[in-house]
Amino acid sequence: MIDPIEPPRRKNPLLRTRLPTSPPRARSRTSHGFTRAAAEGRFMLQRCEGCGAFTYPAREACPCCLSDALAFVDAPPRGLLLAETTAHVPSDVYFRERAPWRIGLVKMDCGPTIVAHLHGDCVEGAPVRMSFQLDKSGQAVTFARPEGETPNMADDKQWREMTADPRFRRVLVTNGRSAIGREAALALKVAGAKTVFVGIAEPWRPFAGEKLLQGQDGIELVSLDAADEKSTRNLAADIGGKVDILVNTTEYVRPGGLLDREGTSIARDEVDQAYLGFINLAQAFGPIMRMRGADGINNSVAWVNILSVYALANWPAFGAYSASQAACLSLSHCLRAELRPGGIKMMNVFTGPVDTEWFQTVPPPKVAPRAIGQAVVSGLKGGLEEMYVGDVAEEIRQRLAANPKALERELDR
């Protein structure tokens, strides 16, 4: 049974902040098939196309028939915990500070035997469900949990190292003027966040849904215009040390591509808001978040971007907007690498057209802002790195994997 985690006490300013360390990071190239699985929250193993055998760890040839056709495919995640051990004196700094640390050997129903991190409620001889998670060095690791739900399951010490659960944490949602920002703030509060700071540019201007946020216990409206470097610096000076999760909901959607627009003024606004806004936020909040990666129960854990799925493949009808999103996507990979020493997760939530005014002329299906808010919470709880919200985003993901050229031609309609 897992004891519920206690709400963290106010931080003693006289004590040194514990600095983040990383678990062992070296992996073979092939092993990054699991990184992809973990990023998307899937359980995938290599399966031989020759003889059908599942295999683990990552291999270059099948141990049953020597075929090299070992594709990573979704695999049944159930297994049996054969034996466990608790490491009391690990040789690596990260684990040494977190010892005792429990691991076990799991015989998967589909064949392979897997060394895994264990949830505290796993019992020797009992079934477990296996998942791939991203650890504090951003690498994929296997994690075994009991088959069913157990009390306070998400509060398990080792599980919390793999996730970015909002419970007891303080979150900054960067743009509360948008429906997505508002829904994200509300969902995070419901998920147990201690405080949700909601950025509002030009607070004197009224906005839709203002009433929903105002006066809510644990929701605090703060002045923030991401496109304005000074505004982001000022806010970071105030609350930078208590942002454990940052949800970048900054958005600027305008239709049109290149030839039907005159000049660069709209493109400049798109870049100012989305791309330079991202840079301002990263420079203001990134360094302190990275430094606070091991700062207790409410350590800093995650940065979330809400991105258009057309960051992955340009949609000419919103062509310049797609390009600004692609720039943000590329920048997110840079930020992920730079936040990695702090163990901070960088999650991108990809969405299709959202049910808001700027996509008014686009036919359904469109994504409800509420669904995006809920996706942010579930992604943080699962410790994911990539999420696709709604049917359009999921379809684009699949079509891109199947044939990028077909997707490019077909988006031109």
Next chain:
Amino acid sequence: MTTSLRTPYDGIVMAAPVTIPYVRYSIDSAQWWIGRALSALVAQAGIKVSDIDGLCVSSFTLGPDSGIGLTQHFGLCVRWLDTIPLGGASAIAALRKAARAVQARDADIVACVAGDTNHVDSFRLTLENFSRFNQDAVYPYGAGGANSSFALIARNYMRAFGVTRADVGRIAVAQRANALRNPHALMKTPLSIEQYLAARPISDPIHLFDCVMPCAGAEAFLVMRDETAASLGLPAARLLSTIERHNAFADDPMQVRGGWAMDIGELYAMAGVKPDDLDIVQTYDDYPVITMMQFEDLGFCGKGEGAEFVRQHDLTIDGDFPHNTSGGQLSVGQAGAAGAYLGLVEGLRQVLGTAGPTQVRDADLCLASGFGMINYDRGLASGAAIFAGTSR
């Protein structure tokens, strides 16, 4: 009894057992330790460096060198050279290869040597870079190293066969008693079963006295034909049989037996002896539970009877089953790949009657085994050899 179709090791002998006394930490390199062992080999055998025409080297900390770099480093001109990276099975593998080389006259005198240094950070670096499967799928899980991997094996084995820590502890306690007679053992204080049981946990059920102490050191011996030994006037032990096996029983979900179990019939058949005939046994004791497994797999008792076996026997030098007479790695220390040689070299001293304070009276027939390379979830390499002294 199984019959062996393999070519017998007629006339193949081992001589000049060398141990360079271990130290916990060394600022010297593996090359230095191996150099000391070669120097001692030459001195003890009364030969010239140029008489060595075959070299076989094992080391974890020699990088970036392998055997070839050592030939120039030490001024050796050999016509047969091997580097064996098999961890705890390196000595048996080296002996097997060297024996066939001198038998086929590809070489006349092969120096088999293993040595490792131990800098303050060596052990952690070895753990981090041990193998690809280890790097991908073991080390990132708590970084417990071999302790955690063997803890899983030990826990399963002990539960499956009703083995207690007190049973396993008998092995460690007996070896400490042996070590107190070995001036070179790093562990110099007596160990009681109560102290063994009260030790702090490292990775359950592995506790402090189940673990070897990483250290620096080197071991070596020579392999040649008996006429070579005779012409040099060297006392030598006759090699009777060997086995080697890798990745055995891959379908066992967890390791409860090593590769010995596959080949044990042949080991005794080739030597023409029975387990009861052996005077001394030197097992690979990276953990005492692995030694218990070897007692079963090497034919001293049935599977699952290891605990009862150690309860029924006295494993000390003066006991009815003299085992790991130098104190083994558990009490002497584990000098990297030299740990593989420790039992074999001590066994050689025993059958040659030169073991000094740890000498077993009338020891003539010895079995030494090796075990190594926990690549992922189990030790992959196993081997064993039987050899006899001059009186047989």
